[in-house]
Amino acid sequence: MFKNPLFVKLLLIFTLPAVGILYFSSILVYEKIDTLGDVSKIKNNVDYIVSVEKLLSSIDKERTYSVLKSQAINNKKKLKKQIKITNIEYKHFLEKMNKYADFNNLISANIQKEFHKLSFIRKQVENNKINNLQIINGYSSFNVKLLRTLQRMKPIKYETAFNSKFHHIFDVINAKEYSNLEKLYVSLFIQTGIISDALYKKFINLNIKQDIYIQSYLDKIDVKDLELYNENIDLSIDKRLDYIKNNIKSIISSNDITFKDWWFLSSKKNEQLNDLYNSLIKEFILLTNKKQKEATRSQIVSLSFLFICFVTLISLLFVLKYIVFNQQSNFNKLKKQQSLYKIISKLNKVILKIDNKKSLYKKLLKVITKDSNLSFGLIYTVKKNQMRLSFVNGILKSQIEIVEDMQRNLFLKKAIMGKKNIIKNSNLQTYSNLKIEDIKKHKIKSMGIFPIYKFDKVVSLIVLYSKRDNFFDSEIVILFNKLFLDIEYALEKLDYERNKAKQDEQLRIASYAFESNEPMIITNSQAKIINANQAFCNIMGYKREEILGKNPNIFKSDEHSQGFYFSMWDSIIKKGNWSGEIYNRKKDSTVIPLKATITAIKDKNSQIKHYLSQYNDISEQKLKQQYLEYQATHDNLTTLPNRLLLIDRMEHTLSKVSRYKTYAGVIFIDLDNFKTVNDTMGHETGDVLLRMVSKKLQETVRDEDTIARIGGDEFIVLADSLGLDKASARNSAQILASKIKGALNDIKTINGFDNISTPSIGITLFNDDTFSVKELIKQSDAAMYMAKRSGKNAICFFE
The missing domain is CATH 3.30.70.270 (Reverse transcriptase/Diguanylate cyclase domain)
Structure with missing residues (x-):
């Protein structure tokens, strides 16, 4: 019966889903067990965060009493009492830290070492052998180390909500610490009436860090947390504090604030941050308990479905694999294409500004090999079907040796003779000019050979290597073809400009030979047309007899200002020639862009007898230039x-x-x-x-x-x-x-x-x-x- 294809298909249809769902349910059970384990980790995280915050708060109070010790006898008593409280909180903290699996013994030892340093600071405070700034720095050093332990806490896998809450709490705790430091610094400024440049710089740094953590908290929170923030933080106090901080120097110098007023405002801010922290911790705990209940309930439900689940998961897995593969493939293609679009856009911006082929090739290879997908590239100059390696670039430039091998060069010549791209995604050692050891060592997977044309002739070959499999797919090849079309246009433009310069020189040397395919007119010294060749008549749409005796201003368009023509004639009269682009109006009223050279022809006495005007139609060039400019903007x-x-x-x-x-x-x-x-x-x-x-x-x-x-x-x-x-x-x-x-x-x-x-x-x-x-x-x-x-x-x- 297994030979019956229909039976086998039906068997698969009804059996596979059941097996898959069974497997899926088993995984669900395991996940819920794992989730309960995550809940346990979250509770440990909460306990540790709470212990850190309590220790930080206790140390802050001890730091404050130490700074204010000299102001009242009562402060000394409070300091002694607070030191005992700090020691108790530190003991509780160590218990939580030692239970926390994410910390190794070295981290614990470093924290203990830093805390023992506080004993020395406490003795110096007791004996009045330490100034307030040293007190602040000593306690703050331990707090920094303590806060860093929060950064070392590993996130709970797949629990985005908890991880986000943790980051919110972390930002608020840091903001509290810098707010407390700010409170002490301004208190010192008020007491002494002096703000040194070093202390002011440090004070500004504290403000910036505090703002960074507050902004980091606001950037990450959702609407609910924003409401929580607005409930706990009084923005009017923030504005008053900001005004004091932004004008601290002038306020201190003019005694515009008392110690009592500052202490009240800053303490109010710290209380608000503490309320915000307590609200966040409360929500964190509620979220943890909710998660625990949900996980327990889901585990019970999953167990009840364990025996009725079969094939769906396997089917879904295959479908999912197909979807993911296609999506990833499409994403990778899109990413590759976007990267190349950036290259094309960047090159198009500079391509017309480069005035020689060498610089053009260097820029081309430099920009292309900056792409992370393209690790190495070469450009061969081709002349009479002979190749010469001219340019090499890429991150592997200094690590790879190029081998000149006759058989491998024949493969490159194939691209020249065939005038077509050659793409290889395997067996590169046979076709590439790279050593086999380098190909294996640097994991080069694909190669593309692209001819570069000029006036329909192959003048160069660009060879590109990638570490990615099948990098040169059809879409990428199309983009490269588009890029190299732009390079072809740039090369032709360079040739055009170079040849044009030569032609101009040759025309002057040959006494301005008139009858040629280049549009020309000759005027007398009064600027009346006395001759025009057929090329000029063809391009402007006039018959020769229609323009003889006329002034060339009959071709004048509205594209240029009077200043343009004034500058042009000024150059002709003073320098003897003018060259540039001009827009003339044809007989049918259409405007044509021309590259014009106007030369004053003088006799032996340097008197102007005639003017020779030579033109080239640059309409196509202008269209291409406008296209490139449009792409750039x-x-x-x-x-x-x-x-x-x-x-x-x-x-x-x-x-x-x-x-x-x-x-x-x-x-x-x-x-x-x-x-x-x-x-x-x-x-x-x-x-x-x-x-x-x-x-x-x-x-x-x-x-x-x-x-x-x-x-x-x-x-x-x-x-x-x-x-x-x-x-x-x-x-x-x-x-x-x-x-x-x-x-x-x-x-x-x-x-x-x-x-x-x-x-x-x-x-x-x-x-x-x-x-x-x-x-x-x-x-x-x-x-x-x-x-x-x-x-x-x-x-x-x-x-």
Whole structure:
């Protein structure tokens, strides 16, 4: 019966799912047991964090009493009492630390060693042989070591929520420590009335570190934790403290604050941070208990299903493997392509500025081999089918020896003779000019040989090596072909310019031979056309008799200013010639770009008798140049202006508003949940969303406004002429931003998926050049983050 294919198929269909589900259920049980183990680790983490915080708090009090010991007898008593409390907390801490599996004996020994150093500091405090700054530094040194042990705590695998909570607690504990230090430093400043440069620098450093930890906490938290933060932290106290800290020197020098006032404010801040910490720990413990209950309940449920589960997992595993493989493959391809797009974009920006082939090849190879996928590259110069190695570059340049082998060179010549790319993903030792030992040692897996053409002839070969299997797939080869087409154009351009210079020289030497394929006209000293060759007539669309006796200004277009023509004639009269690009109008009124050289022909007495004008049609070159310039200033995905073009337009707008005293605005748009769209729906869906957003923005904003894509999911609308006063400008900006928000929220589906993305919009207004372009962008970015913090899908102004 097993010979019956249908039976076997049915057997597989009904048996495999049961076996798979059984296996899946077994794994589930194991996972729940493992989860319970994780819960135990989390509880240990909580106990250790609590013990560290208690010890830190106790040491801070001891540090404070030590600094303030001389101010009151009562402080001395409090210090003695606090030292005993610290010793008790330290003993409890050691018990927790020794139970914690993540710490080795060396870490424990280092902590104990640091704590024993405090005994020496305590004796010096008791004998009044230590100053306040040394006291602060001594205790702070131990606290730093203590805080570092928190960094060494290993995260709980697969428990993102717990790990995030831990990071929140870690940030708050650090912020508390630096807030306490700040409290003591300012107290010293008030007592002494002096702030040395060294202490001021240290004080600023404390402020920065405290702000970093607070900002780190705010950047990572969700809405619920933000509400918790707002419940515990009084922002009015923060503002008062910030004012004191930012103006500390002037405040101390003018005695604008008393020790009592400062102590009250800073203590209030520390109490708020402590309340925030206690709230976080409480939530952490509740989350742990909830996790334990869920894990226990899930384990019971999993056990009940253990005997009824069969094949689904195996089937799912195969499907998942296929999906993951394809997704990873697509991701790798996309990553490779993006990397090459960057190379092409970078080269296109400089390709037309390079004036010789050697520099062009060096730049080409340098930029290509910077890609992490391409470890090594060579360029051979080809002349009459003979090759010469000219350039070598890459991270393996100094580690690899190139072998000149006749048989292997024949393989390279095959690419020259056949005028085609050659890709090899195996057996490289047979075809490559690298030693077999180097290929194996550096794990080189694939090779691509690409001919570089100039006027349809192979003039060079570029050989690229990669450590990745099958790196040179069809998509990558297409991108390389596109790149080398641009190189071909650059080489032809270099030849064109070099030949043009030679031709100009030859024309002057040959007494300006007139009748040639190059368009030319000759005028007399009064600038009246006395002759024109057929090439000129053909390109301009005139018959010769139609232009004889006329002034060349009949070809004048509106593309140039009067200053351009003045400069041109000034050069002709003073230097005897002028060369440059000019736009002339043909008989049919179309405008044609020309490369022109106008030479004054003089007699033996240096008197101008004639003018010879030579032209070359550069229409095709201009089109290619415009294409390259467009690529450099526009986003490939959405075709919107990129950051480079946006900055240029913003500079113009700054000049305009400063001149006419009008208001303009920068509207910063960030797509909420865009990362989730990419992660759950795929990067292709993310790209579709970006193009839809681009289209909606173009349909919504005014014609005079500029829309730019400046990052992955970030767009900027430069809104011009919003109003003559700030109130009307703000109203106009609010209306425009609301339209944008509504338009983007109208995107309901993407590629069949429900759209979960919404816009957070930040706006900054300006009517002069007080702020630079970068500062205006930062302001709008800050306003956008305010919109995010207010709940996303919102609009905020930078005030």
